Amino acid sequence: xxxxxxxxxxxxxxxxxxxxxxxxxxxxxxxxxxxxxxxxxxxxxxxxxxxxxxxxxxxxxxxxxxxxxxxxxxxxxxxxxxxxxxxxxxxxxxxxxxxxxxxxxxxxxxxxxxxxxxxxxxxxxxxxxxxxxxxxxxxxxxxx
Amino acid sequence: xxxxxxxxxxxxxxxxxxxxxxxxxxxxxxxxxxxxxxxxxxxxxxxxxxxxxxxxxxxxxxxxxxxxxxxxxxxxxxxxxxxxxxxxxxxxxxxxxxxxxxxxxxxxxxxxxxxxxxxxxxxxxxxxxxxxxxxxxxxxxxxxxxxxxxxxxxxxxxxxxxxxxxxxxxxxxxxxxxxxxxxxxxxxxxxxxxxxxxxxxxxxxxxxxxxxxxxxxxxxxxxxxxxxxxxxxxxxxxxxxxxxxxxxxxxxxxxxxxxxxxxxxxxxxxxxxxxxxxxx
Numbered sequence: 001x002x003x004x005x006x007x008x009x010x011x012x013x014x015x016x017x018x019x020x021x022x023x024x025x026x027x028x029x030x031x032x033x034x035x036x037x038x039x040x041x042x043x044x045x046x047x048x049x050x051x052x053x054x055x056x057x058x059x060x061x062x063x064x065x066x067x068x069x070x071x072x073x074x075x076x077x078x079x080x081x082x083x084x085x086x087x088x089x090x091x092x093x094x095x096x097x098x099x100x101x102x103x104x105x106x107x108x109x110x111x112x113x114x115x116x117x118x119x120x121x122x123x124x125x126x127x128x129x130x131x132x133x134x135x136x137x138x139x140x141x142x143x144x
Numbered sequence: 145x146x147x148x149x150x151x152x153x154x155x156x157x158x159x160x161x162x163x164x165x166x167x168x169x170x171x172x173x174x175x176x177x178x179x180x181x182x183x184x185x186x187x188x189x190x191x192x193x194x195x196x197x198x199x200x201x202x203x204x205x206x207x208x209x210x211x212x213x214x215x216x217x218x219x220x221x222x223x224x225x226x227x228x229x230x231x232x233x234x235x236x237x238x239x240x241x242x243x244x245x246x247x248x249x250x251x252x253x254x255x256x257x258x259x260x261x262x263x264x265x266x267x268x269x270x271x272x273x274x275x276x277x278x279x280x281x282x283x284x285x286x287x288x289x290x291x292x293x294x295x296x297x298x299x300x301x302x303x304x305x306x307x308x309x310x311x312x313x314x315x316x317x318x319x320x321x322x323x324x325x326x327x328x329x330x331x332x333x334x335x336x337x338x339x340x341x342x343x344x345x346x347x348x349x350x351x352x353x354x355x356x357x358x359x360x361x362x363x364x365x366x367x368x369x370x371x372x373x374x375x376x377x378x379x380x381x382x383x384x385x386x387x388x389x390x391x392x393x394x395x396x397x398x399x400x401x402x403x404x405x406x407x408x409x410x411x412x413x414x415x416x417x418x419x420x421x422x423x424x
Contacts, residue, residue, distance in 0.1 A: 044299075046199055048306060064196040065357055068350055069206035086176075092395075094182040120195075120356040122182065143202055 023079055024051045027138035030077030030107040035142055038073045043142035051138035054127045062123040062139070066115040074141045075102075076109040076125055083130035085109045085137055090122045097121060195360045197325055199302045200247045200332055203351060207251075210348050213339040215252035220245060220420070226264035227421045228271045233375045236320040237419045239268040239308065240327025246285065246301045248335050250294050258289035258297055265304060272320065274311035278304050319372050322364040326381060329361065330415050333388075337409035341402070349400040352408060353393045361385050377418055384415045 028049050035045055054060060066072060076087040087109045091097045102110035113121070127135045207213070226242060229235050242264050249257040262285035269278040281304040288297035305328060312321035333352070340348035365382040372378050388411055391404040 044201065044205075047303060050196075062196065063356055065198050065354055067198070067202055067206050069209050069347065070202055088176055090180055090182065092182065094180045096176065096178045096180075118350045118353045122180075124180070143205060 023053075023136040024138050026079035027051060027077045027136045028140065030079065031075040031138050031140045032077070034075040034077060034102060034108040034110050035073065035140060038075075038142060042144045043071075043073055044144060045140060045142040049138050049140045051136070053134040053136045054125075055134050056127050056130050059124050059126040062125065064121050064123055066113065066118065066121045068115045068118045070115065070143045072113045072115070072141055072143050074111050074113070074123060074139060076137055076139045077107055078127075078130075078135055078137045079107070080130055080132055080135045081106050083107075083132070083135045084128040085135070086126045086128055087111050087139065088124045089113045090124065091115075091117070092120045092122075094122075195356050197357060197360070199305070200244060200328065201298050201302050203332060203336065204247055204251060204298070206351060207336070207339060207348075210345065211343070213251075213342065215248055215339075216254065218335050218338050219248050219252045219254060219257060220416075221254070221257055223260075225260070226267055228267060229421055231375060231377070232272065232320060233323055233372045233378050234419070235268055235271050236312075236323035237327035237330075237377065237381065238421075239265065239272065240305075240324040240329070241331040241416065241419050242268060243301055243305050243324075244328045244331035244335070247298065247332070250297050250301070253292065253294060255289040255292060259286045262286040262289070269308055272308070272312065273315065274308050277307045277311040281307065319364075319368050322361075322368075323372075323378070323381075326361050326365070326385075327419060329357070330381065330384070330412050330419070334409060334412035334416050337405050337412060341405050341409055344402045344405065346399060349402070349405050352391075352400050352405065353398065355389070355392060358385055358389045358392065362389070380418055381415055384411045387411050 028051065031049070032045070035043070039045060050062065052060070074087055074089065076085055078085050083106070084104070085108075088101075089097045089111050097113050097115070098111040099114050100112040102108055109125075111123075115121070123139070125137060125139060127137065226238070229238060242261055246258060246261040246265070249261055262282045265285070266275060266278055266282040269275045269282075281300045284300045285297055285304070288294070288300060305324070309321040309324055312318070312324065336348075336351060340351070362382065362385050365378065365385060368378060388408050391400070391408050393400050
């Protein structure tokens with residue numbers, strides 16, 4: 001098994017599921033799947049994750065301290081195949097800060113940020129559409 | 145179903161999976177807005193209790209890119225094993241400090257010091273009743289130091305911090321968990337200001353601009369249980385956080401002066417002297 005796969009597995013094992021969280025863990029596994037190519041490019045995945053469930057067309061804002069000099073990828077996943085999810089990152093003045101997003105696909109969303117300044121940023125996660133009343137999501141991030 | 149979600153939410157909190165419930169904001173249309181009105185956030189921010197506290201590796205990662213400081217000069221090397229304080233709040237602050245020291249020892253590529261820190265972490269974790277959660281990490285830290293696998297040691301230090309905090313939270317001791325973070329932040333900031341102060345650079349100083357973290361720590365310190373707030377050390381740390389807050393820039397993009405860097409260094413140095421028992 002190559003180092004990358006081992007790292008990913010280790011990351012996943014450390015945040016391993018208990019039965020109660022199967023849905024969030026499934027969502028997380030998609031987020032980590034989205035992370036895989038970026039880990040190969042040298043991103044270190046933080047072995048904590050964030051998650052919850054949201055109704056359609058509802059967003060949540062997460063406040064995050066980012067450091068200029070680092071590059072970040074935020075990966076969002078959901079286990080709901082029919083859902084469309086998104087994550088966007090704004091700086092403290094409300095300007096869109098991401099330089100790249102993942103192509104729209106079922107289960108994933110992602111945004112890459114190269115902070116122009118050190119400070120607080122807002123991660124805005126949204127369930128854009130879903131066949132379910134509430135949709136489970138998980139978010140992970142990495143830096144290099 | 146509701147009970148299940150409550151259970152998930154509770155468990156997530158204990159796992160330090162920072163709760164994200166936070167402010168609802170207007171939904172987006174298909175086009176991603178280039179700008180959003182964050183002026184509405186302060187009102188909504190009342191419900192934002194937690195922020196994502198970065199792992200120390202994020203700061204050291206930037207420092208690595210800014211040059212090659214002499215980390216041996218920054219390292220607080222000590223041959224004696226750590227002395228365990230009697231007070232739990234003090235132990236928690238010291239544990240955070242020691243873990244941060246581990247990152248500095250990694251930067252200095254000092255195997256002996258990293259190995260000693262691995263043992264100290266285990267000793268302090270035992271005093272807090274969470275030794276089980278750090279044993280494997282401590283072993284991995286020591287093994288990593290032997291192999292000079294510095295990235296691996298960094299990862300283990302990050303994981304130690306996470307697991308020990310999680311364990312404290314699971315023991316319904318969120319306040320001590322916060323003190324571990326704060327202790328780590330204080331030592332990390334002392335080291336950062338020492339490095340940046342020696343060869344001042346605007347980019348280096350900008351790393352100190354962490355107002356949301358300081359506000360977050362201040363909120364957590366204010367909300368400490370009365371028993372912990374009676375600790376002189378906890379009070380000193382809270383005062384220190386308040387002293388530092390205006391020095392690190394109120395607005396994003398604010399330039400932090402050489403003088404401010406030195407002042408932050410003085411405050412953190414003072415706090416570290418109180419946190420590290422003299423016989424250490």
